[in-house]
Amino acid sequence: MTARSVKALFRYPIKSMIGEQLDQTEITESGIPGDRAWAVRDEKRGGIRGGKKIPQLMTLAATSTEAGAMIAAPDGETMPANALEIHEWLSVKLDHPVSLWPLLPADQLDHYRRGAPDTEDFEEELRTVFGRLPGEPIPDLTAFAELLEFESPPGTYFDAFPLMLLTQQSLDTMNQLAPESQFDVRRFRPNVLIDCQDSADAFPEQAWIGKTLTIGGVTLNIESTCPRCAMTTHGFSDLPRDTQIMRQMVAHSDGNLGVYATIVQSGIVAAGDGVHVQR
Numbered sequence: 671m672t673a674r675s676v677k678a679l680f681r682y683p684i685k686s687m688i689g690e691q692l693d694q695t696e697i698t699e700s701g702i703p704g705d706r707a708w709a710v711r712d713e714k715r716g717g718i719r720g721g722k723k724i725p726q727l728m729t730l731a732a733t734s735t736e737a738g739a740m741i742a743a744p745d746g747e748t749m750p751a752n753a754l755e756i757h758e759w760l761s762v763k764l765d766h767p768v769s770l771w772p773l774l775p776a777d778q779l780d781h782y783r784r785g786a787p788d789t790e791d792f793e794e795e796l797r798t799v800f801g802r803l804p805g806e807p808i809p810d811l812t813a814f815a816e817l818l819e820f821e822s823p824p825g826t827y828f829d830a831f832p833l834m835l836l837t838q839q840s841l842d843t844m845n846q847l848a849p850e851s852q853f854d855v856r857r858f859r860p861n862v863l864i865d866c867q868d869s870a871d872a873f874p875e876q877a878w879i880g881k882t883l884t885i886g887g888v889t890l891n892i893e894s895t896c897p898r899c900a901m902t903t904h905g906f907s908d909l910p911r912d913t914q915i916m917r918q919m920v921a922h923s924d925g926n927l928g929v930y931a932t933i934v935q936s937g938i939v940a941a942g943d944g945v946h947v948q949r
Contacts, residue, residue: 674945676885677838678855678863683739684751684770685709685827686721688731688907689859694940697888699933701832702861704734708751709827710760713767717785718821720829721901722799726764728906738772776825784821800925801900801916809897809925831893831930835875835883836860840927843872848918854909857902860928864945875929882948887937896928 682689685706695702710727712719721728731742732751739751741760749759757769774781787795796808811818814830822828836858844853855863862885866874878892898919905911919925 673867676941676943677865681705683734684732686727690733698936706827710768715785725904782820782824806920813894833931834860835862836928837874838865839869840873847922851912851914884946886939886943889935890931892929892931894930895926
C-alpha cells in the first residue's frame with residue numbers, strides 16, 4: 671500500500687497573486703479560511719479578473735494579516751489590501767486600471783459576472799485562456815458550466831471548487847518527461863501538496879476522482895480533474911515564461927494536473943498528516 675502524506679499547505683489571500691505556505695490550517699466547507707478572500711476587478715473591460723487575463727498579477731505576493739492582506743510588489747513596495755489608495759497603487763503596479771474587492775454576497779451576481787471577452791470568437795477566446803494551440807483539444811468544461819457566465823462561483827473567488835490538491839509525483843513525472851521546463855509547484859497553486867511515497871502511478875491523484883479522502887481531521891470528496899490554463903506558462907519570481915509547460919501537459923496529461931475537492935467534514939490539517947483514500 672502506498673504511504674501518502676501532506677508535504678505542504680498553501681493559501682492565496684488574493685486571487686492570482688503569489689501565496690503563502692502554512693504549517694497547519696483549518697479547512698472548512700468554504701476551504702482554507704482567508705484563501706482567495708480578495709480579487710481584482712478590471713476597470714477597463716469589467717469583471718473580476720485573475721492571471722488568465724492580467725498575468726502581471728502573478729508577480730505580486732500577498733500574505734494574510736489580521737486586517738486582511740498585505741501586498742508586496744517586485745520592487746519591494748508594500749501596501750495593505752484595505753488601504754484607501756490601494757486601487758491606484760495596484761493600477762500603477764499592474765499597468766492596468768483595476769480595483770481590489772473583498773468577497774461580496776453570492777446574490778451580487780453582477781459582481782461575479784464575466785467581463786467582456788477579448789474576442790467574439792468563443793473558441794478563440796477559450797484557446798487563449800487555456801493556452802491551447804489550433805489542433806490541441808480544448809478542455810471539457812461540462813462540469814464547469816456555471817463558469818461560462820461567472821468568473822467564479824458567486825460568493826467565492828475560487829476558479830471552480832474550494833480546494834485543489836496536487837501530488838509531488840505528478841510534478842516529478844512532468845519534470846522527467848520535460849526536463850527543459852520547470853514544473854515548479856508555484857506554477858500550479860495547489861492548496862494541498864501530497865507526497866505519495868513509492869507510488870507507481872504517473873499522476874496518482876487522477877485515480878481519486880469520485881472517491882473520498884481523509885486528511886488529518888478533514889474529509890473531502892474529490893470532484894474533478896483540474897484543467898490547466900495559460901497561467902501556468904507565465905513567468906514570475908525566478909520562473910521564466912515557458913509555453914512548453916502547456917505543450918507538455920497537453921501531450922502527457924490531457925492538459926490536466928491536480929484535482930478539485932469539496933469538503934464533507936471540516937477540521938485541522940497539518941504538514942505531515944497522513945492521507946487516506948476511502949475505497
